[in-house]
Amino acid sequence: MPNTSSIYAQEGTAAHELANFCLENGHDAIELIGRKFKGGDEYFTVDEGMADAVQVYVDRCREFMKPEEGWVWYIERKFSLDYLNPPLPMFGTADFVAYNEFLGLLVIIDYKHGRGILVQVENNPQPKYYGLGALGTLPENVKIDLVQLEIVQPRCTRGKAVRTTYISCDELRDWSKELLQAAHDTQKPDAPFVAGSHCLFCKASGKCEAQARRGALSAQEEFASDETDVYVLSPSEYEELFGLYSGVFNEIEPKTQLITTPDEKTLTLRPLPDVISPPSTRVLTPEQIGRYLDQRGFVEDWFKSLEQAATAFIQQGIDIPNWKIGVTQGRSTFGDEDATVAKLKEFGLSEDVIYEKKLTSVARARNALASKIYTDAKAQKQKITKDVSQERAKELLADYLVPGKTGYQLMPASDIRPELLPGVQAQVEFLD
Numbered sequence: 001m002p003n004t005s006s007i008y009a010q011e012g013t014a015a016h017e018l019a020n021f022c023l024e025n026g027h028d029a030i031e032l033i034g035r036k037f038k039g040g041d042e043y044f045t046v047d048e049g050m051a052d053a054v055q056v057y058v059d060r061c062r063e064f065m066k067p068e069e070g071w072v073w074y075i076e077r078k079f080s081l082d083y084l085n086p087p088l089p090m091f092g093t094a095d096f097v098a099y100n101e102f103l104g105l106l107v108i109i110d111y112k113h114g115r116g117i118l119v120q121v122e123n124n125p126q127p128k129y130y131g132l133g134a135l136g137t138l139p140e141n142v143k144i145d146l147v148q149l150e151i152v153q154p155r156c157t158r159g160k161a162v163r164t165t166y167i168s169c170d171e172l173r174d175w176s177k178e179l180l181q182a183a184h185d186t187q188k189p190d191a192p193f194v195a196g197s198h199c200l201f202c203k204a205s206g207k208c209e210a211q212a213r214r215g216a217l218s219a220q221e222e223f224a225s226d227e228t229d230v231y232v233l234s235p236s237e238y239e240e241l242f243g244l245y246s247g248v249f250n251e252i253e254p255k256t257q258l259i260t261t262p263d264e265k266t267l268t269l270r271p272l273p274d275v276i277s278p279p280s281t282r283v284l285t286p287e288q289i290g291r292y293l294d295q296r297g298f299v300e301d302w303f304k305s306l307e308q309a310a311t312a313f314i315q316q317g318i319d320i321p322n323w324k325i326g327v328t329q330g331r332s333t334f335g336d337e338d339a340t341v342a343k344l345k346e347f348g349l350s351e352d353v354i355y356e357k358k359l360t361s362v363a364r365a366r367n368a369l370a371s372k373i374y375t376d377a378k379a380q381k382q383k384i385t386k387d388v389s390q391e392r393a394k395e396l397l398a399d400y401l402v403p404g405k406t407g408y409q410l411m412p413a414s415d416i417r418p419e420l421l422p423g424v425q426a427q428v429e430f431l432d
Contacts, residue, residue: 003203004203005040007042008114008116009039009040010039010040010041010042011039011044011050012039012112012114013038013039013040014037014038014039014043014044014050015039015044015050015054016095016111017037017039018032018035018037018046018050018051018054019054019058019061019095019111020075020076021037022054022055023061023065024075028055028058028367028371029050029051029052029054029058030051030052030055030364030367030368030371032046032051033046033048033051034046048361048363050113051364051367052154052363052364053113053154053155054111054113055367056152056154056161056162057109057111057152057154060109060150060162061075061096061098061109062386064107064109065098069100070101070102070103071098071099071100072098072099072100073098073099074094074096074097074098075095075096076093076094076095076096077093077094077096077097077133077134077137078092078093078137079091079092079093079094079134079136079137080133080136081132081133081136083136084132084136084176084180085180086180086183087180087183087184087187088183088187090183091133092129092130092133094108094110094130094133094134095109095110095111096108096110096111097130097134097137099134099138099142099144101143104143104144104145104146105145105146105147105148106135106144106146106147106148107147107148107150108127108130108131108134108147108148108149108150109151109152110126110127110130110149110150110152111152111153112151112152112153112156113153113155114153114155114156115155115156115157117156117200118156118158119151119153119156120151120159121150121151121163121164122163122165124151125179127149127150127151127165128149128167128172128175128179129179131147131149131167132172132175132176132179135169135172144169145168145169146166146167146168146169147166147168147169147172148164148165148166149164149166149167150162150163150165151163157417158411158414158415158416159414159415159416160416192210193208193209193211194210195208195211197301199211199301199302199305200301200304200305205305205308205309206305206306206307206308206310206312207309211302211305293410311325341354362401365397366390366393366394366397367390369393369396370386370390371389373389373392373393374386374389377389408420
């Protein structure tokens with residue numbers, strides 16, 4: 001399948017390039033606002049939001065860039081798992097790696113620029129994979145006992161910006177056996193497909209049998225009538241029917257839905273009603289509501305994948321019934337700024353009309369003030385850390401801030417934001 005990249009992934013690449021530039025050259029991200037960094041085939045201009053997010057990662061990495069404390073570090077550390085004798089090439093690049101021989105500690109920091117999907121660090125195989133790779137790049141005489149795995153994701157507000165977990169080297173070596181076994185399994189002719197949150201990033205998303213089975217089951221298991229006839233398809237018949245590997249959907253019986261039998265071994269088709277009506281929330285129990293909400297993320301991702309697949313088919317000239325690719329029109333913008341300004345002045349418009357001025361954001365003002373405090377202190381040969389300069393900047397601006405309005409919304413229990421206790425909602429509404 002073609003190797004495509006979304007605009008969000010390309011923006012993430014550009015954010016990584018900004019972070020690496022800061023770490024390698026001693027800059028803060030705010031100093032580079034307006035500069036362009038390449039992500040894939042596109043160039044992205046650093047704005048305030050990108051600078052603020054990247055600075056969280058840069059500051060975290062700098063905590064381990066202290067040779068006087070025994071730290072050795074690498075930026076964009078390339079590695080290979082050849083030393084584990086994998087069944088096929090297994091390699092990668094870790095965003096930031098640091099080790100301290102005296103502490104017997106290896107630190108892996110992975111930056112995530114995305115805001116939509118919270119990436120957990122607990123039981124996440126990706127940072128473990130980076131840990132295994134980084135271990136293989138260390139000098140042979142360096143002994144590591146513990147690995148500290150971190151994910152820095154500042155733009156996703158549903159969790160802490162920096163999330164940390166630990167794993168011993170012995171546990172990591174044990175896990176490497178599972179990893180290698182899984183790698184061997186991928187080489188089998190009947191290698192199984194497994195649907196999950198990772199489907200959103202898969203090249204086959206929107207065309208995968210396992211994803212369709214789970215998506216249909218999650219979205220429609222309670223909506224279909226049990227009184228209709230059920231037609232059974234084997235996996236091989238399903239593959240042939242939908243042309244998964246040819247990239248072309250064949251005609252199938254209209255108004256059907258995919259479901260699975262309890263043993264998950266057989267695909268079935270059953271007729272759908274003209275209108276799929278979900279059960280009324282008035283008759284659902286709290287347990288049912290919670291279970292359906294747990295499925296929302298996967299179902300939403302599945303629909304996004306279907307949209308991407310439909311777009312690809314239409315672009316290839318394959319019709320998707322009732323859907324088309326429409327033309328949208330963005331807002332017009334001025335081209336040559338100097339020529340435009342000159343012409344607007346010629347029309348008699350004043351500079352107050354031509355140029356819009358607005359107060360900078362709290363975050364940008366705070367970061368700029370902290371940077372000035374830090375620079376001034378260094379010039380006067382005063383000992384100060386960047387954390388202290390940030391705290392001083394916060395104190396100096398505190399009297400001029402108006403707190404943002406407090407609201408409330410439904411969110412997973414794992415979210416780190418404070419919980420609105422029962423009965424408080426009515427108080428908030430009354431105060432409003």
